Amino acid sequence: MAKDETVLDLLGIDEASERIYHLALRQGAASVPVVAEQLGISHAEAEDRLDRLRGMGLVARRATEDGDYAPVDPRFALRILTDRHSDGLARIRDHIGVLADQFDAGRSSQADAPQTQVLSGADALAAWYVRLQHQAGREFLAFDRPPYVSASSNPLEPVVLDRGVSWRAIYSAASFEHEGSWEEVQRLVARGEQARATPELPLKLAIADRSVAMVSLTLEGERFDALVTESPPLVEALCQLFEFYWRSAIPVGETTGTLSRDLKTPGRRPERAPTPEEHAMLTLIGAGLKDEVIARQLGMSARTLRRRSQDLMAELGAANRFQAGAEAARRGWL
Numbered sequence: 001m002a003k004d005e006t007v008l009d010l011l012g013i014d015e016a017s018e019r020i021y022h023l024a025l026r027q028g029a030a031s032v033p034v035v036a037e038q039l040g041i042s043h044a045e046a047e048d049r050l051d052r053l054r055g056m057g058l059v060a061r062r063a064t065e066d067g068d069y070a071p072v073d074p075r076f077a078l079r080i081l082t083d084r085h086s087d088g089l090a091r092i093r094d095h096i097g098v099l100a101d102q103f104d105a106g107r108s109s110q111a112d113a114p115q116t117q118v119l120s121g122a123d124a125l126a127a128w129y130v131r132l133q134h135q136a137g138r139e140f141l142a143f144d145r146p147p148y149v150s151a152s153s154n155p156l157e158p159v160v161l162d163r164g165v166s167w168r169a170i171y172s173a174a175s176f177e178h179e180g181s182w183e184e185v186q187r188l189v190a191r192g193e194q195a196r197a198t199p200e201l202p203l204k205l206a207i208a209d210r211s212v213a214m215v216s217l218t219l220e221g222e223r224f225d226a227l228v229t230e231s232p233p234l235v236e237a238l239c240q241l242f243e244f245y246w247r248s249a250i251p252v253g254e255t256t257g258t259l260s261r262d263l264k265t266p267g268r269r270p271e272r273a274p275t276p277e278e279h280a281m282l283t284l285i286g287a288g289l290k291d292e293v294i295a296r297q298l299g300m301s302a303r304t305l306r307r308r309s310q311d312l313m314a315e316l317g318a319a320n321r322f323q324a325g326a327e328a329a330r331r332g333w334l
Contacts, residue, residue: 011081013056016041017049024059024071031068055219056081091240095233102233116229118217122149125224128214129206130156136165136208141242143205145172149224161192168194170242170249172201173288182280182297189253196249199288205238213238250286274333278312282333285309285321 008018016039023038024030035046050069053059057077059069119125126149133140133156140160161167169188176182176197189195204216204226213235217225229235274282277298284294295305313319 011056011078011085013053017053020046020049021053021058021071024053024069025074029062029068029070030059031066051220087244091237095237098233098236102231116227116231116234119214119226119228120224122224125149125214125226128226128228132206132208132212132214133157133160135212136160137163138209139166139207140168141205141207141210141239142167142169143172143201143203143242143245144169144175145201145204145219146174146177147219147224157188157193158191161188166194167192168242168246169196170201170245171195171197171252171287173197173199173293176284176287176289176297177293179296182284185252195252196246197252197283197287198245198249201245205242207235207238207242210235210239250283252283277308279333281305281309281312 008021009015013021019039020030020035023035027034030050032043032046032050035041035050036043039046041049050059054061054069057072057080058074059071061067061069119128129149157167167188171185176185185193185195203219205213207213212228212230214226214228215238217227280298281294284297289297291305291309292302295302298305300308313321
């Protein structure tokens, strides 16, 4: 590899992993045996490095017997990574003063230092998640995505909502892949949860009262590790991450069908509000779910879903899903 090609170390990718990435780009795919042979490393190290690239969104594992890794278009994958690093560096720069105050306070009184600990195991994570719900007195923020350490339904949340706690949750598309998940979220929204949906979430997250947070360290489902922290700057950074995703996510639940200003002018026929089924379809489509998953959640066949979504897009005057979402938002349907 030429010297000027070794630039991904700025993103935390070492030279060996960058060589693997270039190999995948040139050949269109990379398998564990090929990587191990060409780099002279063990199969375990090759698989570990490929999985790290996969975790960064640079490659994707194919659903084949070989399970090889295909590169993601760098025009998108690297732009997302660099944007995330830029945002992260800006947040760190903004918190230098706060961190300095923590450092000064820690030197004078170690006993006052905020506690941060690493949890391992499904039981430990589930117990802490319940603890955070009990601890929340004002606000609870959550990223919901697989893998789950316990049953997907949360029997404690209605109790927390009844205490007057503001509960906001963002669901990934994968959250709706198991049976009955859409109905469960609808029930929670009816109880007072504010819910939104987005195609992907980078991690699992729970924050109680903006004072203590639990964030996932693993996402593969075979082992469960998380970080629990009361560190003010770290909790604040996680809150900002939540708000960033919240602003761009699609609201879940009933819509008022608010009309845009230009449609309230005299002489213009008022537009109707969407039906609950149409609102659900638009929400799940916008969250990136496949037709088969949406149909299963809404209790209809994939063929019926496609027909109804085509009728809806025709009414919205949309040629594709993106245009349908934009027009639905303009009408106040989302």
